[in-house]
Amino acid sequence: MFIDEARICVVGGRGGHGCVSFRPVGRDPHKRRPIGGNGGRGGNVILMVSTRMRTLFTFTKQIHWKAEHGVAGGTNSRTGKSGKHCVVKVPLGTVVKDLHTQEVIADLARPGQKLLIARGGMGGRGNEAFMSNRFKAPRISELGERGEEQWLKLELKMLADVGIIGFPNAGKSTLLSRISAAKPKVAAYPFTTLEPQLGIVYWRQQEFVAVDIPGLIEGAHQGKGLGDRFLKHVERTRLLVHLVDLANWEGRDSLEDFHKINHELEAFSPVLAQKPQIVFGTKVDLLEDAQIQEHVQRFSQAGIELLPLSAVSGAGVDELMKRCVQGLSQLEEEALPDSLSEDDEERVYGYEPETGWTLVAVEGGFSIEGPQVKRLGLLRLDTKDALVYLHEQLERLGVLAALAGEGAKSGDTIFIGENAFEYGEGSQPSL
Numbered sequence: 001m002f003i004d005e006a007r008i009c010v011v012g013g014r015g016g017h018g019c020v021s022f023r024p025v026g027r028d029p030h031k032r033r034p035i036g037g038n039g040g041r042g043g044n045v046i047l048m049v050s051t052r053m054r055t056l057f058t059f060t061k062q063i064h065w066k067a068e069h070g071v072a073g074g075t076n077s078r079t080g081k082s083g084k085h086c087v088v089k090v091p092l093g094t095v096v097k098d099l100h101t102q103e104v105i106a107d108l109a110r111p112g113q114k115l116l117i118a119r120g121g122m123g124g125r126g127n128e129a130f131m132s133n134r135f136k137a138p139r140i141s142e143l144g145e146r147g148e149e150q151w152l153k154l155e156l157k158m159l160a161d162v163g164i165i166g167f168p169n170a171g172k173s174t175l176l177s178r179i180s181a182a183k184p185k186v187a188a189y190p191f192t193t194l195e196p197q198l199g200i201v202y203w204r205q206q207e208f209v210a211v212d213i214p215g216l217i218e219g220a221h222q223g224k225g226l227g228d229r230f231l232k233h234v235e236r237t238r239l240l241v242h243l244v245d246l247a248n249w250e251g252r253d254s255l256e257d258f259h260k261i262n263h264e265l266e267a268f269s270p271v272l273a274q275k276p277q278i279v280f281g282t283k284v285d286l287l288e289d290a291q292i293q294e295h296v297q298r299f300s301q302a303g304i305e306l307l308p309l310s311a312v313s314g315a316g317v318d319e320l321m322k323r324c325v326q327g328l329s330q331l332e333e334e335a336l337p338d339s340l341s342e343d344d345e346e347r348v349y350g351y352e353p354e355t356g357w358t359l360v361a362v363e364g365g366f367s368i369e370g371p372q373v374k375r376l377g378l379l380r381l382d383t384k385d386a387l388v389y390l391h392e393q394l395e396r397l398g399v400l401a402a403l404a405g406e407g408a409k410s411g412d413t414i415f416i417g418e419n420a421f422e423y424g425e426g427s428q429p430s431l
Contacts, residue, residue: 004156006059007099010118012147013042013083016070018124020141023076032137036127037074042120042147043067043083047106049113053091056156067118070144073126083120093159093236099151109159117152121145124378130389139385142378143418158196160211162324163237165265167257168214170243171282173197174311176212179321203321208328211237235269239327240277241320243309246295247283254281255298276331278323280309280316359402365413365423366406368399377417390419 016039022032045067068083096105096115106115124142131138164172180199197212213234234240242261244254258279266273279299284292292308299306307323309316357370368376376393379386394400403414403423412423 003055003057003060004158006056006154007063007151008059008088008154009064009149009151010045010086010088011064011066011149012045012118012120013067013069013086014146015042015121015123015144016040016072016080017144018126018129018141019073019075019078020127020139021075022127022137034127034131034137035075035077036141037076037078037080038125038129039073039123039142039144040070040080040082041123042070042144043085044116044120045086045088045118045147047088047090047094047096047108047115047117049092049094049108049111050089051092051111053089055091056094056154058089059154067120067147070120070123072144073123077126077128080123082123085120088117090154091156093157095155095157097153097155099153102153105152118148118150120147125375130385134392135385135389138389139383140389141380141386142375143380145374145378146418157236158198158211159209160198160237161208161328162201162210162239162241163234164210164212164241164243165234165261166243166282167245167252167261170245171309171311172212172243175241175243175282175309175317175320176210178311178314178317179203180210201321201324203318203325206325208324210241210324234265234272234275237275238331239324240275241324242277242279243282244279244306245283246281246292246308247286254295255302258299258304276327278307278320278327279304280307280320282309282311284308284315285310285313357397357399359399359406361406362415365415366403366408367415368394372397373399373416377419379419381419381421 018039019036021034021036023035025031025033045065065086065088067086070083071080073080090108092109092111094108096108096117097103098105105117108115122145124144127138127141130140164175166172176197176199179201196214199210199212201208201210242258244258245252246254248254248257262273265275281292281295281299287295296306296308307316307319309320311317355372357368357372360367360369376390379390381387381390391400408414408423410423413420414423
């Protein structure tokens with residue numbers, strides 16, 4: 001079954017929780033040294049291109065892809081084991097989009113290409129990490145951070161050099177089976193081909209990949225005949241071979257068919273309409289020479305070069321492959337830049353330090369967000385030490401003063417990550 005669209009949910013693993021543990025120091029039972037270890041980091045979800053996959057069928061059976069959680073920290077300062085990454089294999093040519101915004105995240109068009117799509121959460125710190133002159137034996141630890149979660153839309157756009165297009169029953173599948181080892185279904189009725197078919201073509205020590213696009217009809221760009229699903233596969237091709245049926249059993253006009261297909265390409269995407277085309281009139285083995293010349297002359301008067309072709313007898317097949325190889329070579333030469341401009345330089349992403357925080361008014365209180373308070377949202381607030389530590393950190397960062405300045409009142413709820421607490425009375429909040 002050919003599946004070229006799928007929706008999946010990817011979830012990074014949660015980090016392991018920090019540990020609270022102590023070791024006695026000497027003979028005094030009141031002197032203890034914190035030895036609680038940090039939790040391990042959660043695993044990442046990674047998309048990886050696999051050349052062995054041809055469709056997105058796998059994702060009809062499994063929608064949720066989750067990485068492994070990190071292991072909690074242990075005693076004796078032991079750090080928990082990091083969670084295993086979840087590697088999701090996708091076919092070559094998969095476009096990854098955000099399901100809700102439809103923003104394109106990545107175009108996976110290279111074999112073996114990898115994309116880190118959902119990061120695992122960092123592990124929570126154990127009480128050993130909080131030991132200081134202020135806290136000699138802290139009962140403070142952090143929860144592991146939740147991994148990133150995202151809904152994605154995967155779209156498969158098959159990668160090929162040459163796209164074979166035309167009305168149903170124009171001879172596309174027969175041609176592909178003639179010039180390559182592909183074995184598409186062939187029959188004398190419309191819509192024989194229900195899914196795109198790839199074939200590798202070899203011609204005089206040259207090779208290219210051709211794709212047989214299922215027959216397009218008028219209104220294809222609006223979804224008629226599933227045309228909108230098939231047209232997106234044409235977007236990947238560099239050169240189009242446009243087949244028109246000269247022995248049309250339905251009595252359609254071959255020149256009108258040519259213009260109708262091009263109208264569908266333009267309506268779907270202006271880029272498609274600009275792709276170079278080589279036009280072949282098929283099934284010439286069923287016509288007299290005079291009839292063939294009449295079609296050639298009629299297309300010529302419209303400014304279109306029409307080349308005769310019979311995939312059954314082989315007439316014109318060698319010329320087709322020659323034209324394809326020449327056209328692809330010319331496109332490669334035109335694509336080579338004379339010199340690099342400033343716009344061609346590789347983009348460099350700088351390191352962004354984790355500083356800063358913001359105060360956001362929400363229903364019933366305030367939310368404190370930003371990289372500087374990220375860790376505070378993971379604190380376990382079930383001990384007095386943790387509450388004191390949180391209060392001191394908020395005061396040091398100026399958050400408490402900002403809350404007072406924004407008019408926070410007693411009873412307001414303050415949110416920091418997964419933590420929530422009430423704002424106290426008086427000039428200074430009490431936690």
